Amino acid sequence: MILGILFGGLSKLFFDGGNLTFDNQAFFYWLLPIIIFNAGYSLKRKDFFRNFTTIMLFAVAGTVVSALAYGLLTYFLYLAGVIRHLSKEAPLLDSLMFGALISAIDPVATLSIFQDVHAPTLLYNLVLGESLVNDASAIVLFRTFVSTQFSSSKYNDTSALFHCDTVQFCVISVASTALGFVVSLLCALVLKFIDSKSEYAKFELAFILISAYVAYAVGELLSLSGIMSLFFCGICNAHYGYYNSSQASKIGSRYALEALSFLAEIFVFGYLGMQVVLLDHKFDTGLILSAIPLCLISRAINIFPLSWLANKGR
Numbered sequence: 001m002i003l004g005i006l007f008g009g010l011s012k013l014f015f016d017g018g019n020l021t022f023d024n025q026a027f028f029y030w031l032l033p034i035i036i037f038n039a040g041y042s043l044k045r046k047d048f049f050r051n052f053t054t055i056m057l058f059a060v061a062g063t064v065v066s067a068l069a070y071g072l073l074t075y076f077l078y079l080a081g082v083i084r085h086l087s088k089e090a091p092l093l094d095s096l097m098f099g100a101l102i103s104a105i106d107p108v109a110t111l112s113i114f115q116d117v118h119a120p121t122l123l124y125n126l127v128l129g130e131s132l133v134n135d136a137s138a139i140v141l142f143r144t145f146v147s148t149q150f151s152s153s154k155y156n157d158t159s160a161l162f163h164c165d166t167v168q169f170c171v172i173s174v175a176s177t178a179l180g181f182v183v184s185l186l187c188a189l190v191l192k193f194i195d196s197k198s199e200y201a202k203f204e205l206a207f208i209l210i211s212a213y214v215a216y217a218v219g220e221l222l223s224l225s226g227i228m229s230l231f232f233c234g235i236c237n238a239h240y241g242y243y244n245s246s247q248a249s250k251i252g253s254r255y256a257l258e259a260l261s262f263l264a265e266i267f268v269f270g271y272l273g274m275q276v277v278l279l280d281h282k283f284d285t286g287l288i289l290s291a292i293p294l295c296l297i298s299r300a301i302n303i304f305p306l307s308w309l310a311n312k313g314r
Helices: 002-014 024-041 045-050 052-079 091-102 108-117 121-146 158-192 198-221 226-244 247-278 285-312
Strands: none
Touching (some): 002 247, 024 121, 024 198, 024 226, 045 052, 045 226, 052 091, 052 121, 091 121, 091 285, 108 121, 121 158, 121 226, 158 226, 198 226
16 A cells, blocks of 8 residues: 555656556455455464354444444434534434444454463454455445435435445345355355366366356355455365365365455555545544544444343353
C-alpha cells in the first residue's frame, strides 16, 4: 500500500493521474476469486471442522451483529449531527453498508501476538477460522444491502429493512455454501477418473481453477454469493479433489494458488494506496474520530454474548 501511495503521488505529480482507473468488475471477477479460493484451499481443515459450529457462530452471526450494531450507532451519530457526510436519501442504508465493510477483520497482528504470548490453541484456531469466513460473510452482507430495492419512503423503515435483509442473507448464505460443495464434489469426481500420471498435472490444476470460477460464476448468475461458494468450494476441493490428484498436481496446486493469491493481494493493496493520493476525498471528522470507538463497542456487543452462547454449547 505504501508503494501504491508513492506511485500514485509520482503519477499525480508528473502525469495525469486521472487516467489511472480500475474497473471494479475486474476486481470482483479476476482478483478477489483467487484470493478467496486459496483461503479455503489452504485452510487447516482439521482444526476448522473441529470448531466448525463455534467458528460459524462468530463468523456469520457475529459479523451480522457487529455490522448492524456499527451501522445503527453510526446512524444515531448522523441523527445527532456528529457525522455529516451520509446520503440524504438513505442514511440508514449507508450506515449499514459501512458497518458491513468495517465488520470484516484482518487477524495478522492478532495471530502474531497470540504466537508470541503462547495463547491457547483453541483461541488461535477460533480467531483464524472466523477471520477466513467473516470476509465472505461481510461481502455477502454488503452486497445484500447494496441490492436492497426499497422505495425512497422505506429506506429508513428499520423493521422492514432488517426483516428483508436478514431473510435474504440467510437464504443466500445457505444456498451459496451448498453450491460450493456441489461444484467441488463434481470436480473431485472428474479428477478421480483422470490418469494420475505427472504429465496430466497441468490439466488437473486447470480443472481445479475452472471449478473455482464455475462456482463463482454460477453463484453470481443465480444471484447468490459467488464469494461464499468459492470459499467452501476451496475447502471441499482441498478435502476431496486434492487426494484424487497426482503427486505433481498436489504440489503444484498449492504453490500455484498461493502465488496467484499473493500477486492478487499485492495488486489490490497497491491500487488502494494509489487511490489514497489520486482521488479527491471528503473528510468527515466525526466519522473518523468515532470509527475506532464504534468498532470496539460493536465487537463487544458481538463477542461477549456469542462467547457465552458458544460456551453453553460445549
